Amino acid sequence: MNERGFIEALRALATSPAARGLKDDAAVIEFGSETLILTHDTMVEGVHTLEGQDPADVAWKLVAVNLSDLAAKGAQPEGVLISHMLGDDDHRFIEGLRSILAKYDVPLLGGDTVRGEGRRVWGCTAIGRATHIPVPSRSGAEAGDAVYLGGPIGQALVGFEALRDGTPGDQAPYCRPLPQIDLGRDIAPHVTAMMDVSDGLLLDASRLAEASHVTLRLDSELISVLAPQERLDDAMRWGDDYVLLCTGPHGLDQHHALTRVGSVAAFKGDRLLVDGTPPTGDLGYTH
Amino acid sequence: MNERGFIEALRALATSPAARGLKDDAAVIEFGSETLILTHDTMVEGVHTLEGQDPADVAWKLVAVNLSDLAAKGAQPEGVLISHMLGDDDHRFIEGLRSILAKYDVPLLGGDTVRGEGRRVWGCTAIGRATHIPVPSRSGAEAGDAVYLGGPIGQALVGFEALRDGTPGDQAPYCRPLPQIDLGRDIAPHVTAMMDVSDGLLLDASRLAEASHVTLRLDSELISVLAPQERLDDAMRWGDDYVLLCTGPHGLDQHHALTRVGSVAAFKGDRLLVDGTPPTGDLGYTH
Numbered sequence: 272m273n274e275r276g277f278i279e280a281l282r283a284l285a286t287s288p289a290a291r292g293l294k295d296d297a298a299v300i301e302f303g304s305e306t307l308i309l310t311h312d313t314m315v316e317g318v319h320t321l322e323g324q325d326p327a328d329v330a331w332k333l334v335a336v337n338l339s340d341l342a343a344k345g346a347q348p349e350g351v352l353i354s355h356m357l358g359d360d361d362h363r364f365i366e367g368l369r370s371i372l373a374k375y376d377v378p379l380l381g382g383d384t385v386r387g388e389g390r391r392v393w394g395c396t397a398i399g400r401a402t403h404i405p406v407p408s409r410s411g412a413e414a415g416d417a418v419y420l421g422g423p424i425g426q427a428l429v430g431f432e433a434l435r436d437g438t439p440g441d442q443a444p445y446c447r448p449l450p451q452i453d454l455g456r457d458i459a460p461h462v463t464a465m466m467d468v469s470d471g472l473l474l475d476a477s478r479l480a481e482a483s484h485v486t487l488r489l490d491s492e493l494i495s496v497l498a499p500q501e502r503l504d505d506a507m508r509w510g511d512d513y514v515l516l517c518t519g520p521h522g523l524d525q526h527h528a529l530t531r532v533g534s535v536a537a538f539k540g541d542r543l544l545v546d547g548t549p550p551t552g553d554l555g556y557t558h
Numbered sequence: 559m560n561e562r563g564f565i566e567a568l569r570a571l572a573t574s575p576a577a578r579g580l581k582d583d584a585a586v587i588e589f590g591s592e593t594l595i596l597t598h599d600t601m602v603e604g605v606h607t608l609e610g611q612d613p614a615d616v617a618w619k620l621v622a623v624n625l626s627d628l629a630a631k632g633a634q635p636e637g638v639l640i641s642h643m644l645g646d647d648d649h650r651f652i653e654g655l656r657s658i659l660a661k662y663d664v665p666l667l668g669g670d671t672v673r674g675e676g677r678r679v680w681g682c683t684a685i686g687r688a689t690h691i692p693v694p695s696r697s698g699a700e701a702g703d704a705v706y707l708g709g710p711i712g713q714a715l716v717g718f719e720a721l722r723d724g725t726p727g728d729q730a731p732y733c734r735p736l737p738q739i740d741l742g743r744d745i746a747p748h749v750t751a752m753m754d755v756s757d758g759l760l761l762d763a764s765r766l767a768e769a770s771h772v773t774l775r776l777d778s779e780l781i782s783v784l785a786p787q788e789r790l791d792d793a794m795r796w797g798d799d800y801v802l803l804c805t806g807p808h809g810l811d812q813h814h815a816l817t818r819v820g821s822v823a824a825f826k827g828d829r830l831l832v833d834g835t836p837p838t839g840d841l842g843y844t845h
Contacts, residue, residue, distance in 0.1 A: 274644055274671060274673070276648075277642070277644060277648045277651075277652070277671060278671060280648075280649070280652045281640070281642075281652065281655075281666065281669070281671075284652065284655060284656055284659060284666045285665070285666040285667070285668070296668070297668065298637070298639065298667035298668040300636065300637065300667065302589055302590060302592055302594060302636070302687070303589060303590030303591035303592030304590035304591045304592075305589055305590030305591075305592075307589060307594070307685075309637075309639060309667060309668060309683075309685065310639075310668065311639040311641055311668060311669050311670050311681070311683055312670050313641040313643075313670045313672045313679075313681060314672075315643075315672050315673070315674045318672065318673060318674065319672070349587065349589070350585070350587065350596075352585065352596060352597075352598040352683060353568070354598055354600040354641075354681050355564070355568075356600075356602075356679070357561055357564060361563075361564045361567075362567070364564075365564070365567045365568065365571065368568075368571060369571055372571060378572070379568065379571045379572040380572070380585035380587065380596060381572070381583070381584065381585040381596065381597065381598060382568070382598050383598050383599050383600045383681075384561060384564060384565060384568075385600045385601075385602050385605065385606070385679075386561070386602070386605060387602045387605065387677055387679065388676065388677055389675065389676030389677055390674055390675055390676055392600075392643070392672075392674065392679040394598070394600060394641050394670075394681040396596075396598055396639060396683040398594075398596065398685075400589070
């Protein structure tokens with residue numbers, strides 16, 4: 272059974288309508304008078320982090336990737352549970368955890384610690400409260416909508432290379448991404464579809480297009496202002512930026528910190544077009 | 559920083575009153591008109607499982623230990639999120655997951671899959687809805703209460719030895735424990751304190767006593783009817799049985815499937831007395 276087979280088998284078990292998208296989307300359930308958003312991400316040392324990376328940055332990112340999933344639902348974070356494998360430099364993990372929880376004013380609710388060997392594994396479950404009903408999903412984009420990004424892409428790529436190779440460049444966008452909680456909440460009432468760019472713009476845009484049964488037409492000239500010079504193609508295929516990708520009416524960028532990068536068209540055989548052409552090669556990071 | 563230091567540092571971060579007991583207790587938060595219970599457990603191959611154990615049993619136990627935490631809160635399970643490290647025999651993991659979700663009628667809401675190397679790691683977050691307010695905690699036991707167990711202990715010990723050594727004996731109590739969801743919900747309105755026995759009766763009873771600032775006086779003759787013959791001492795120090803341990807008024811065992819095993823006294827220097835004497839040695843499994 273390969274990974275895709277496993278995920279398909281899991282999806283077959285997840286018959287609840289709340290389980291919109293195992294692995295790459297948050298669960299949405301009605302709970303009392305409120306709507307609850309739940310998301311879980313697991314990180315493996317050396318797979319989702321660089322070997323030897325500061326555990327403070329690992330802790331930050333572990334929480335950040337989950338908060339970014341909540342941001343894509345326009346949710347207000349209510350708390351996190353952390354799973355931590357004990358190791359060296361645990362005080363650094365605590366320090367990073369303290370920093371991001373303070374930055375986003377999110378309570379630590381609980382979790383588990385385990386002993387292990389070899390590569391360390393960390394998990395985070397985040398819960399949030401929906402601020403707008405219906406909760407934005409990936410599946411609502413409609414022909415005629417504009418496509419927007421909530422921030423720059425490729426910053427994490429530059430930060431990753433700076434950290435890995437010791438080259439100049441700001442490491443922070445890779446080490447300490449900033450989930451767009453406020454933006455997500457502000458635009459939730461206005462978008463037709465929303466997700467965060469975690470695995471690469473092209474890959475995530477194609478996922479949104481597939482969920483919505485539409486074609487996303489991206490314009491590289493519009494995107495270029497959001498990406499590092501001469502790295503546009505890499506930036507579109509690199510993840511870890513955790514900016515919001517959304518669709519909605521034209522003009523949303525007049526009132527919110529959004530940049531228009533394309534438009535939505537009726538599906539005619541291609542999920543994604545960049546300057547009118549389907550992109551080839553790896554569209555992003557699959558893990 | 560050792561494990562205790564790490565957990566203390568985590569607790570210092572967990573300033574929310576919802577975070578009653580990181581690692582060994584569930585979080586309780588108000589959510590809309592309901593009260594939400596959240597718990598997370600992580601399992602490491604070869605640490606919390608036997609090497610080479612059937613992944614179907616691993617999946618069962620992963621969910622069961624979390625449902626047992628919900629049972630101790632008298633909570634109705636609302637769903638689980640699963641974190642799974644891909645490996646061989648993933649179809650068996652799916653099969654075990656399917657079995658326990660069907661048995662307890664719990665929806666799979668989401669989760670994550672990762673690739674890794676070496677020992678595999680699994681995580682489960684369970685959410686539940688409180689059925690009785692106040693939600694039972696570990697801290698409400700009072701002098702004069704009776705102490706009860708919700709089922710036998712030492713069955714998991716016999717099952718573990720049967721599995722590890724190929725000796726005769728029912729492996730099911732170790733491989734497929736049965737969290738006492740119905741019992742927990744039934745007795746939640748009547749208990750003064752409740753938890754599940756996951757790490758050994760003596761260890762867990764001492765934790766309940768400490769949280770409640772009382773002394774628990776256990777009676778080995780009363781316990782002996784719940785344990786395998788001639789293994790009473792082992793059974794009291796072995797975990798994995800996932801039966802409920804609670805305190806409350808005398809006579810609760812007349813109306814519920816509980817066995818009285820002792821009484822609660824005012825604290826006078828010992829957390830725990832067995833037949834009047836403080837137990838020595840390892841009280842249970844710390845991990």
